[in-house]
Amino acid sequence: MEMTAPFLITLGPLLYYWPRHTVQAFYREVAASAVDVVYLGETVCLRRHVMRPADWLDIAAELTAAGKQVVLSTPTLVESGAAIQLTHKLAAQDDWLVEAGDLGAIRARGGRPFVAGPHLNAYHGDTLRWLASLGACRFVAPLELNRHELAALLAEAPPDLPCEVMVWGRMPLAFSARCFTARHFNLSKDDCAFRCIEHPDGLAMRTQEDGEFLTLNGVQTQSGAALDLLDQAQALAQLGVAALRVSPQSQGTLPAIAALAAARAGQASPSVTPPAGIGRCNGYWWGESGNAWREC
Amino acid sequence: MELIAPAGNLAALKAAVLAGADAVYLGLKNATNARNFAGLNFTEADIAQGVAFARQHGRQVLFAINTFAQPGRAQEWRAAVDAACRLGADALILADPGVLAYARQRYPQQRLHLSVQGSATHADAIELMREQFGIQRVVLPRVLTVTDIARLIEKTTVEVEVFGFGSLCVMAEGRCLLSSFATGDSPNNRGVCSPAHAVRWQPRDGQMEARLNGLLIDRYAPDEPAGYPTLCKGRFMVEGRRDHALEEPTSLNALSLLPRLAAIGVRAIKIEGRQRSPAYVAQVVATLRAALDAAQAAPARYQPQPDWQHTLARHAEGSQTTQGAFDRPWK
Amino acid sequence: MSVATFGAVVPPALLSPPLCAVLELARLGRWLQPPAELEGRSVALTLTDLGLRHGLCCRDGRFRPHGVADAELSLSASLADVLLLLAGQVDADTLFFQRRLAIAGDTELGLVVKNWLDAQERPAWLTRLAARWSPM
Numbered sequence: 001m002e003m004t005a006p007f008l009i010t011l012g013p014l015l016y017y018w019p020r021h022t023v024q025a026f027y028r029e030v031a032a033s034a035v036d037v038v039y040l041g042e043t044v045c046l047r048r049h050v051m052r053p054a055d056w057l058d059i060a061a062e063l064t065a066a067g068k069q070v071v072l073s074t075p076t077l078v079e080s081g082a083a084i085q086l087t088h089k090l091a092a093q094d095d096w097l098v099e100a101g102d103l104g105a106i107r108a109r110g111g112r113p114f115v116a117g118p119h120l121n122a123y124h125g126d127t128l129r130w131l132a133s134l135g136a137c138r139f140v141a142p143l144e145l146n147r148h149e150l151a152a153l154l155a156e157a158p159p160d161l162p163c164e165v166m167v168w169g170r171m172p173l174a175f176s177a178r179c180f181t182a183r184h185f186n187l188s189k190d191d192c193a194f195r196c197i198e199h200p201d202g203l204a205m206r207t208q209e210d211g212e213f214l215t216l217n218g219v220q221t222q223s224g225a226a227l228d229l230l231d232q233a234q235a236l237a238q239l240g241v242a243a244l245r246v247s248p249q250s251q252g253t254l255p256a257i258a259a260l261a262a263a264r265a266g267q268a269s270p271s272v273t274p275p276a277g278i279g280r281c282n283g284y285w286w287g288e289s290g291n292a293w294r295e296c
Numbered sequence: 297m298e299l300i301a302p303a304g305n306l307a308a309l310k311a312a313v314l315a316g317a318d319a320v321y322l323g324l325k326n327a328t329n330a331r332n333f334a335g336l337n338f339t340e341a342d343i344a345q346g347v348a349f350a351r352q353h354g355r356q357v358l359f360a361i362n363t364f365a366q367p368g369r370a371q372e373w374r375a376a377v378d379a380a381c382r383l384g385a386d387a388l389i390l391a392d393p394g395v396l397a398y399a400r401q402r403y404p405q406q407r408l409h410l411s412v413q414g415s416a417t418h419a420d421a422i423e424l425m426r427e428q429f430g431i432q433r434v435v436l437p438r439v440l441t442v443t444d445i446a447r448l449i450e451k452t453t454v455e456v457e458v459f460g461f462g463s464l465c466v467m468a469e470g471r472c473l474l475s476s477f478a479t480g481d482s483p484n485n486r487g488v489c490s491p492a493h494a495v496r497w498q499p500r501d502g503q504m505e506a507r508l509n510g511l512l513i514d515r516y517a518p519d520e521p522a523g524y525p526t527l528c529k530g531r532f533m534v535e536g537r538r539d540h541a542l543e544e545p546t547s548l549n550a551l552s553l554l555p556r557l558a559a560i561g562v563r564a565i566k567i568e569g570r571q572r573s574p575a576y577v578a579q580v581v582a583t584l585r586a587a588l589d590a591a592q593a594a595p596a597r598y599q600p601q602p603d604w605q606h607t608l609a610r611h612a613e614g615s616q617t618t619q620g621a622f623d624r625p626w627k
Numbered sequence: 628m629s630v631a632t633f634g635a636v637v638p639p640a641l642l643s644p645p646l647c648a649v650l651e652l653a654r655l656g657r658w659l660q661p662p663a664e665l666e667g668r669s670v671a672l673t674l675t676d677l678g679l680r681h682g683l684c685c686r687d688g689r690f691r692p693h694g695v696a697d698a699e700l701s702l703s704a705s706l707a708d709v710l711l712l713l714a715g716q717v718d719a720d721t722l723f724f725q726r727r728l729a730i731a732g733d734t735e736l737g738l739v740v741k742n743w744l745d746a747q748e749r750p751a752w753l754t755r756l757a758a759r760w761s762p763m
Contacts, residue, residue, distance in 0.1 A: 576718035
C-alpha cells in the first residue's frame with residue numbers, strides 16, 4: 001500500500017460578493033467540514049459591504065469554536081485610503097493570524113507572524129528567506145508554477161516556512177484599478193449598483209467562438225475554468241506541500257474539501273463537479289498553459 | 297522631472313539620447329527583463345557601447361532586471377545584476393525581493409529602483425522596500441490617480457517615477473497571470489505578455505483574426521485599427537454581448553498632466569516601448585522633451601501643442617490615447 | 628495592363644531576384660546584416676499597391692530568392708511603407724496598428740525580422756534621403 005503524506009486543508013478567502021445570509025450559511029457548513037484553516041475577509045473590493053466587520057468576527061469566532069484556524073486576509077490591490085486603513089486594522093490585531101495580500105501589509109505587521117499570500121510573487125528561495133525574516137509562517141505558492149518548478153521552489157524553501165498551494169476553484173489571475181463588472185453594465189466604479197451580487201461565481205467572459213476563457217469579478221479577473229488538482233493531492237503532499245487551498249465557489253466547495261479529506265485518509269476521492277457551466281483546468285501543474293485540462 | 301526612455305537596441309539608445317532623454321532603460325537578451333522578445337535587447341558588447349555613448353552625452357543608463365527569478369534559477373538573475381554593475385549601470389530596476397536582497401548585499405553602493413512589476417501601490421509597500429533594500433526610486437503601477445500619487449509622495453522619501461506615454465496595462469503590473477493562463481508564458485515567469493510564438497494572424501471571410509495559442513482574441517474588419525493581440529485588449533462575449541470586456545487597445549498619454557505631476561513631486565516620467573523602433577523612440581522622446589521643457593519654463597501657461605499630440609497619437613496603439621488611471625473617467 | 632494586375636500575371640520567381648538584389652546591396656553596403664536568427668528562414672513580401680509578391684530566404688548569411696507559397700512568414704505593405712521600413716524611418720508597430728502592415732504565418736519570425744530592421748544603424752545619406760519620402 002502506498003504511504004500517504006499529511007497535509008492541511010485550507011479554504012481561501014471568499015472572492016465573490018454574496019448576500020449576507022448566504023455567506024453566513026456557507027461558513028456554518030464550513031465549520032462542520034473537514035477543513036483545518038479558513039481565510040476570511042474581503043480581499044477584492046472594499047465597496048462590497050453586506051458583511052460588516054462584526055459579521056466577519058462572528059464567523060471567525062464560530063469557526064474557532066469548531067476547531068478551525070482562522071486567518072484574516074488583507075486586500076490584494078491597495079490603492080485607496082480605505083484599503084490602507086483596513087490593512088492596518090487587520091495587521092494590528094493579534095486575535096487571529098493575518099494573510100498579507102500585499103507588501104504594505106507585511107510592513108504593517110511589523111515582524112509579527114503572517115501568511116504570505118498568493119500574489120506576493122514568492123518564486124524562489126531568496127524571496128522566501130526574506131519573507132521568513134519578516135515573520136512569514138507559511139507562504140502560498142504562485143499559481144503559475146508547474147510541478148517541477150514547485151519541487152525546485154520547495155527544495156529552496158527554508159525548513160520552517162511551510163508551503164500552501166491552491167488546488168480547487170476559479171483562479172484569481174489579475175487585478176485592476178478598473179471594475180470590469182461595472183464596465184460591462186455601463187456603470188461607473190463608484191456607482192456600480194453592486195451588480196457583483198447577482199453573479200455568485202463571477203461573470204463569464206467567453207471568446208467570440210463561445211470558448212470558455214476568463215471570469216470578471218469586479219476589479220479581479222479569474223480563470224474561466226475552475227482549477228482542479230484534487231487528484232494530485234497526494235502528489236503535492238509527497239513533494240512537501242504542507243497545505244492545500246480550496247477557493248470558495250457557489251457549488252462544489254464542500255465536496256472539494258471532502259475529496260481532500262478522503263485523499264488525506266488514503267481513500268479514493270470522487271471527482272468534484274464545478275458549478276454548472278464551468279469547466280476544469282490543470283494546465284499550470286502539467287507545464288502547459290493554465291487553461292489546459294489534462295485528464296489523468 | 298527627468299525623462300526616461302526605452303531602448304530595445306543600440307540604435308534606439310542613441311536615438312533616445314540624441315532626442316533629449318535624461319536616462320535610457322534597457323535589458324539583457326534573456327528572461328531577466330520584462331521585454332524578452334525574439335531579436336530584441338542588448339548583448340554585453342552593445343551595452344558597453346551604449347553606456348559609453350550615454351556618458352559622452354552626460355546621460356544615464358538604467359538596467360531593467362524586472363522579472364521574477366524562477367525556482368532553482370536565481371543564479372541567472374544574480375548574473376544579470378553582476379553584469380549590470382560591471383557594465384556601469386547608473387541604477388538597476390528590480391522587482392523581485394530576492395534579487396533586490398542580492399543586489400543590496402553584494403553591491404551596497406549601487407542605486408536601486410523598484411520596478412513597476414514590483415507592485416508597490418502605496419506608501420507602506422514602498423517604505424518596506426526602502427527600509428529593506430534602500431530603494432531610491434519606485435516606478436508606480438498604472439492603477440493610481442494623481443490624487444493617490446500626491447498622497448503617496450507625502451508619505452515616502454523614495455523618488456516617484458510614473459509612466460507618461462505608451463501602451464497601457466489595465467492590470468496592476470507584476471500581478472497579472474492572464475498571459476500564462478492562455479499561453480504558459482507571463483511577464484513574471486518569462487518576461488513576455490501574449491508572446492509572439494503563440495500569436496497567429498489569419499485572414500478569414502474578409503476579416504483578420506488574431507489568435508493566441510488558438511484562442512480567438514479578436515477579429516478586425518479591413519480598415520479597423522488593430523492592436524497587439526494582448527489578450528486583455530481583445531473583444532470577448534459577456535452575457536451574449538461582444539465587447540472589449542477588459543480594455544480597448546489604447547495608449548497612455550499624460551502630456552496634459554505634466555505640470556500637475558511636477559507640482560505634486562513626481563521625479564521622473566517614463567516612456568513605455570522597449571519593443572518599439574528607434575523611429576518611435578526618437579519621435580516620442582523629442583515630443584516629451586519639448587513638453588517637459590515647456591512645462592518647466594512656464595507651468596501656469598503650459599498647454600500641450602497640437603503637433604505634440606499629433607505625433608503621439610500617430611504612435612499610439614489603437615490610435616487612441618487616454619489618461620488611464622490618472623484621471624479615471626470610468627470612476 | 629494596370630500596375631496592380633502586373634504581379635498577378637508575372638510569375639513570382641521572376642520578381643524575387645530584384646528584391647533580393649536590393650537586400651544584397653544593402654547587406655554589402657553593411658547597413659542590413661542578417662542576424663543568425665534569420666539563417667535558413669523564409670519570408671514572402673507582398674507589395675500591396677503594386678500587386679507584387681516576392682519570396683526570399685536567408686542562407687549562408689546572404690539573401691536568396693525563395694518560393695512564395697511555402698514561406699514561413701508573410702508580410703504585406705505598400706512599396707512606400709516597405710522603403711520607409713528598410714530605411715528605418717517608420718515604426719513597424721505603428722504601421723501595424725494603422726493596418727498598413729499585415730503579417731501572417733510565423734509571428735515570432737516576424738518579430739525577429741522587425742527587431743533586426745530596427746536594430747540596424749543606417750548610413751546618414753540613407754536617413755537623409757528617406758526623410759524626403761516620409762509622408763510624416
